[in-house]
Structures are given as structure tokens and as C-alpha cells.
Amino acid sequence: MNTTTSGVSTSVVPIPLAAPITVGGSGRARRNATTEPRWVQGLLISIALAFMTLFLFVPLATVFFEAFKKGVDVYVAAITEPDALSAIKLTLIATVMSVPLNLVFGLAAAWSITKFDFRGKSLLLTLIDLPFSVSPVIAGLIFVLVFGLQGWFGEWLRDHDLKVIFAVPGIVLATVFVTFPFIARELIPLMQAQGIEQEEAARVLGADGWQIFRRVTLPNIKWALLYGVILCNARAMGEFGAVSVVSGHIRGQTNTMPLHIEIVYNEYQFAAAFAVSSLLAASALVTLVLKYVIEQRVKHQKRGNSELGEHAR
């Protein structure tokens, strides 16, 4: 662009002395140089909204629309029939069992990874992330290979009259696997950033391990912990592929809500399928609201912390 003769630039761009920098002529057409013309903004916003409407808002609205299309009576009947109730119950059981397991693991893993320096740390981090990249179907399959009738422990389990696959324990295991990283992954970056000085100070002042955790660490991580629990909970309630492989689809016994939806849908009871779906969709919306509330809290807390930091200086 610049044609230079003997080192002197000949193409001089006029730079307005007064900020802000504007382009596009005079009067009302003047605008900031680091943003787009109005019509471009409008066009891009329209494209973004159209895309999200087509792929997000319409599907979400459809769930509730189809659920109530045949009236409230059909809706209530669909979610109170015995099979639906037992599916709701099993979903809650699987969630209530798998979330605390991953909560304890998340805390233990985060404590060891962020407070200590040890060999093999990055390997452990990789292993924690691994379930996210495994297809849900394969997550179910691997537990069939271990606990199924043809699996490693299949015969032993049968001889002792224990059932894992096609029973509740298998459903819990598959759910634990697919929700495995959620809580640990929320905690590790935060606790890494917080360092170990506070815990060390508490230790030097004579606190024992439990006191350090409860009085120093836990207050620092409570929002991240809750955030992880909410994400873990949402995924646990909605898991389909992994649970589908290990459940055996026994009506009233090993069907979770998503599996119940599949069965009812395949029997062409669309209103009933969407009715049960609407419960899960509503809980997804609650998840998003809680997520938002926590994000605001954390932002607030961060601002407070940085203000404190300013004062300290």
C-alpha cells in the first residue's frame, strides 16, 4: 500500500485530532470507526435471531405446545399414569445417587490436583475429561462388557444373584459415567486460581483438615460447586443413550423419563410423550435460570473482591 521514496511515506492518512475517530462523512452519517453501519448491525442481529429461532426457540415452544394440544386432561393423565410415575421416580433415584458420588469425587480430585504438586497430575486431568468425548452409547456399552452376562463379572454376578445390567445399578453407573467430569471441571480451574496460601495459613494457625476445608476452602468455592451440581443434575436427569443401552427397557421397572418418552412416542402417543417431555424441558429452563443467578452472584463477588484489592493497595 505504502509507496515509499527514499524512506519517506507518501501516502499520508489524515488523522482527526479530536477523538473519537469517525468515518463516513459528515453530519448524521458520522459514526464510530470500530463499529458497523446501522443496517449491517440490523442485518446481523436478524440473521442471529432467525438462526436461533429456527433451531432453539421453535423446538422449545413445540414441546409445550404439543404437550397441551389435546387439553389439560390428557396432559395430567399422561404424567400420572403408573408407568410415567415409575419413570419419574427412577430418574430421580438415578440422579440422587449419581450427583453426590460425583460431588465427593469432584471435591477429592480438585483438592489433590490443585493443592498439591505430584507426578502424573496431567494424566489424571486427562482421565477426568475423558467421559465428555465418549459417545453415550459407548458409555453404556462398556458397562455391559464389564457387568453384562457375557461380561467380565457376568457369571460371578449371576451366581450371586446380583443384577447390574438391565437393573437400577447399571442405570446409576451409566449416569455417573456421563456426568463424571462436570463438578471436578468447575472446581479445578477456580481452586487453581485461588492458590494454597489461605489453607496453609489456616494450617499454621492450628486448624485440622476438616476445619480447613469447611471454614476456608468451602466458602471460597461454594458457588462453583453449586454450579457444577446443577449442570451435573441436568445431564443426569436427561441422559438417554447410555441409560438406553443398560436399561433393558422394562416398563415400570427400568425406564427413566427419557426412555419412557421414547416408548410412548414410538407407540404414537405423541401428546403423552410431549407431556412427559415438558417436565424435562421445564427442569431444563429452571437449570438455565439457576445458572444465570449463580453467574450473577459470582460476577458480583469478583467485583467485590477486586474492590477489596483496590482498598488494600
Place this chain on the structure above:
Amino acid sequence: MILSRSLLKRHTVLPGFDLALGFSLLYVSLIVLIPLSAAFLRTFELTWQQFLDATTTPRVLASYRLTFGASFLAALLNAFFGLIVAWVLVRYRFPAKRLIDELVDLPFALPTAVAGIALTAIYAQNGFIGKWLPFKVSYTPLGVWVALVFIGLPFVVRTLQPVLEDVNRELEEAAATLGANRWQTFTKVIFPVVMPALLTGFALAFARALGEYGSVIFIAGNMPMVSEITPLLIITKLEQYDYAGATAIAVVMLVAAFVLLLVINLLQAWARKRQGGL
């Protein structure tokens, strides 16, 4: 005591290392390591020829083509529209922006089976959108693509947003003073900065789509050779008690997933470097 003596690199005053790491290792082994290794060890029981036979039949190959192809195209569409959505959410002001920003995460929170039946209903021939289209979407490979677009939508947006927020406005001002118009500033200044993040988002969406099952099977129609995805084929083999066949295909998909995981890690390291340099 054994763990802390053999693994710890530094002396520490903090308690709980043995208990925390011991429990973590036990739990990771029981839930992740042992079950996943079962898939690989089971496959080693097959001869190489048996493995090839199980993973390269025409029906399996057709399912790879559909799964990888539809996932790639869905991630591509998400990369394009995700960039626009992220840009609009970071740069512009418009009504209900907060709400729309929150709803980007809907595909993370909405169970896949629910998404599956909703999309099927909408894109069926008598559906809300399907009735206006001159071609079939539900029960065709196009339906697979629609479901995978839905599933992958948040990845690109959420990867790009923080990077776009960090783009140095002074660079843009500098570009403007040097005579660049907005399009030139975008393609020559902004895009190179966000490109690694865009690629990361693309790879994340692609990886997620490869393994997706719940949302796809309702809308796909599941015709062998035409609209049958690989995860469904694994389930079909399992239901026929062909454990070896199911596991062999699963190993192929696992290897693909692990390679992608490696690529994503490299991309993220690159993105961090690119951002740190500015």
C-alpha cells in the same frame, strides 16, 4: 502415606493428599479406566481380519459416511452462524439480549430425547416448519444434520464469546486510522485473532455430534445404508447379541474421539498463545 512418599514433588503442610488422591484414583479406575479398557481388551480377542470384517462392511461404512459427514456439515453451519451470534451478543445492543444469551445453553440443558421428538415434529411434512419446505427433512439424512446442528449450537458461541470480548479495540482503531474499512478490519485484524477459538468451537461441536444418539434417532428414520448413524448401529449389534461386532465399531469411534480430543487440546493451546500474544 505410600502415595505421598512416592508421588509428591514438594513437601507440603496441607493434609488430605493420600485420602483425596487415593479416592480419586480408585473412583477414576472403577468408573472410567476399567470399563473403557474393557472395550479395547475385548477387541484384542478378535484377529485383525475379524476386526476389519466387523468394522468395514458396506452398512458400517455407510454409517461412518453419514455420521462423519453430517457432523462435519453441522459443525460448519454452527461455525458460521455461531460466529454471527457470538458477534451480535458481544458487540451490539438489542432487546431481550440477556435472555437470548442465556438460551444459547438450551441444548446443553434440554435432554436429547426431548430435543429429538420436538425437532421431528417441527420438520415432519405436516410440521410447523416442514410443511413450508419443498423437500423432506424428518426421516432423511437431512434430519440427522438438523439434530446435530441443534446439539452443537452452544459450542462455537461459548468458545468465541470470551475471545471476542478480549479483542483489543485499539487494534481496530489503528486499522481504521490506517484507512481500512470495517470489512478489511474484520478479515485482516479481528478474524485472525478469533480464528483459533473458532476452530476449537468447530472441533468441539464436531466431536459432540459424532457420538450423538438421542436427538438423532427420532428424526433420522434409521434406514440402513441411508440414514443410520454409527452409534445406532452399535446398539443394533448389541441387541443381536453381536458383542464383538458392537465393540469393534465402538473402538473405531473411540479412537476417532480421542484423536479429536488431542486436536482440541492442541487448538486450545494455540488459541491461548494467540490471545496471550496480543
